[in-house]
Amino acid sequence: MKRKNEKKREELAAQESLLRIVDKLIILVGELIRTTKTEEDLRIGFEKILDPLLKSIDIESKPRYERLGAEAKTIYRGRPDAVHGQVIIEYETPNAFSSERNVLHAYNQLVDYMTAEAQSHKINPLGLINRLVGVGFDGRSIFFVQYQAKKIGKKATIDKASFIRQGPYPFDPESARTFLTYLRALFRLPLTAENLTDKFGPKSRIAPIAVSAFADALEHWGKQRVRVFFNEWKRLFGVVYGEQFSAQQEEEAKTLSSFYGVAKETDFQELLFSVHTYFAFLMKLIAAEIISLKESSFTSSFSYQLTHTSKDDLQAQLTVIESGGIYAKRGITNFLE
Numbered sequence: 001m002k003r004k005n006e007k008k009r010e011e012l013a014a015q016e017s018l019l020r021i022v023d024k025l026i027i028l029v030g031e032l033i034r035t036t037k038t039e040e041d042l043r044i045g046f047e048k049i050l051d052p053l054l055k056s057i058d059i060e061s062k063p064r065y066e067r068l069g070a071e072a073k074t075i076y077r078g079r080p081d082a083v084h085g086q087v088i089i090e091y092e093t094p095n096a097f098s099s100e101r102n103v104l105h106a107y108n109q110l111v112d113y114m115t116a117e118a119q120s121h122k123i124n125p126l127g128l129i130n131r132l133v134g135v136g137f138d139g140r141s142i143f144f145v146q147y148q149a150k151k152i153g154k155k156a157t158i159d160k161a162s163f164i165r166q167g168p169y170p171f172d173p174e175s176a177r178t179f180l181t182y183l184r185a186l187f188r189l190p191l192t193a194e195n196l197t198d199k200f201g202p203k204s205r206i207a208p209i210a211v212s213a214f215a216d217a218l219e220h221w222g223k224q225r226v227r228v229f230f231n232e233w234k235r236l237f238g239v240v241y242g243e244q245f246s247a248q249q250e251e252e253a254k255t256l257s258s259f260y261g262v263a264k265e266t267d268f269q270e271l272l273f274s275v276h277t278y279f280a281f282l283m284k285l286i287a288a289e290i291i292s293l294k295e296s297s298f299t300s301s302f303s304y305q306l307t308h309t310s311k312d313d314l315q316a317q318l319t320v321i322e323s324g325g326i327y328a329k330r331g332i333t334n335f336l337e
Helices: 002-033 039-056 100-119 125-129 173-184 195-198 206-220 224-245 249-260 268-295 302-306 312-321
Strands: 080-084 088-090 133-137 142-147 150-152 154-157 161-171
Touching: 002 039, 002 173, 088 100, 088 173, 100 133, 100 142, 100 161, 133 161, 133 173, 133 206, 142 173, 142 312, 161 173, 195 206, 206 249, 224 268, 249 268, 268 302, 268 312, 302 312
Parallel strands: 088 133
Antiparallel strands: 080 088, 133 142, 142 161, 150 154
């Protein structure tokens, strides 16, 4: 009961803050549109307005401008004006949507962008297309595009006839609230291989820092329990890879160190163990984040809370993750295996 009450209070507070942001957005866009003449001016001005407003409600959106994802670009050559997570925005010249022809033009572009983004997700394109939202905006009016799945026999395919357009509506408090609600719910990037590689792979900002930290900790701070675990890991990989695990380790260590930006000279097996540790820990955090999102308000983030907790609380939370407690409470008893 206590947990339900806390959740309800959080959602009410989030709703109140959203209403305040809606009022600010309407006022600022009204000021912008009085002096804006071109599509580009609208895009730049509106995105500048959005950034601080989104941050004020803890939305750290990192939009892409005028580009699709790497895979999507091979499917469709068009360039969306702005992509906020799973929300694609197409801007038009102010007051352009007074013409149905311009509305259809923006709608068709959004359909093409959404289709390309979804088809680039080869594992489950239909799962992604059902989460994407397209937004057409001309400063005075706004419309939304979503996909309604159409099944043909046992196979589900993306069909352009299944896209639904809502609007255009006047850009007023009601439509602005809908727009911000979509952004708040969908600002997170889709969980695709491309996005995971970009954010957490070897060329990301965090991977070299994390792998270097793990390697340094293993060498200088490792307790007996850590060494026992490391030796067991070496034994298992020795069984899997045989002599290949020990051959040419010096050369492989240099390559791996360069790949992950590890500055100091590190034993190959210790370095590989650190890489494996990084990705194993990352998988646990992603799983915890998914569980958190399914059970709480869509503004909630397990990882975000970790970055704003005390050192002692952080250590306690990480211990729970490592022991599997956060998963066991949900009936997932074999996740770590």
